[in-house]
Amino acid sequence: MAMGPGDPELLTLKALRILKEADLIFYPGSITKGQKKSFVYPILQYHRLEDKELIGFFLKMSNNREEATETYAATAKKIEAAYHSGKRIAIVCEGDISLYASFSYLLAQLQESKLPISLIPGINSFSMGAAQHQVPLSLLNDKIAIVPRVKNIEEITQYFSDFDTIVLMKIRSGWSNFYTELLQKDWNYYYCERLGTQQEYITTDITTLEHREIPYFSLMIIKK
Structure with a gap:
């Protein structure tokens, strides 16, 4: 689901409801000079979702897509395993869900696994x-x-x-x-x-x- 451009209040009511109902939340981040950072994690904190099980997937800021592809594949496997264990899962992204969103790479793999998916758009x-x-x-x-x-x-x-x-x-x-x-x-x-x-x-x-x-x-x- 989309978390918007940065303001934690620019989140749809539907997105916030599903986040609160989820057992497990996957969120993206980046790795720059060995440091892990996530633009969306503070938004999760703002809405007091730290009591959920939060799993980050971090990508190196590089034009080389090989490592990113591996990260998406590994994350997709974790999501599939969590789904089959009966957990309610939310996957968040920066900005809008369909505009340069890291989730789109995960989406393709999750669709191949035939998992039920619902996309929630947001503000770009x-x-x-x-x-x-x-x-x-x-x-x-x-x-x-x-x-x-x-x-x-x-x-x-x-x-x-x-x-x-x-x-x-x-x-x-x-x-x-x-x-x-x-x-x-x-x-x-x-x-x-x-x-x-x-x-x-x-x-x-x-x-x-x-x-x-x-x-x-x-x-x-x-x-x-």
Whole structure:
């Protein structure tokens, strides 16, 4: 189920009910420089779910998918075993359940095992970003493109030939390649990072980002 972009109150009533009814909750996390971290674990803590059996599955922040595939396979086996032991299971993910969600890799394996599955959608990060900036993502016949890991300004410009609004996801990897050129464009920028957390930062003035370290949980909405 989706846990939303970061604010623990941006969780559907249905998701919270199922979490409270579950015996076992699987949650994702990352491994960076040997340190394990989970974006969603504090949300579980906020709702006082530590008394549940909580099992994390942690992925190294890397483009090499081999270790991630092994982690998903091992986690799927644990979920299947827990299900057959009679436990009520919830699997949570960051953001929305179907948008760049780690759960999607687990879903494919669980479907192969013929386990009964119910998906509960949630709020995605760019919807919250637009809300925090108090700007509509689209109006009337506006077209929106959602693009991950943009590499250069030419790619962004090309999308603007077909779309009115561009949502750049996972911008950290290519940021240094196109940031300076963004400053030269007559576009409207809505930058967001760590939405819904105490470290949330948003701005429409991207000159303030010149020396800022762009985190993994960041995005930018661009309008013509």
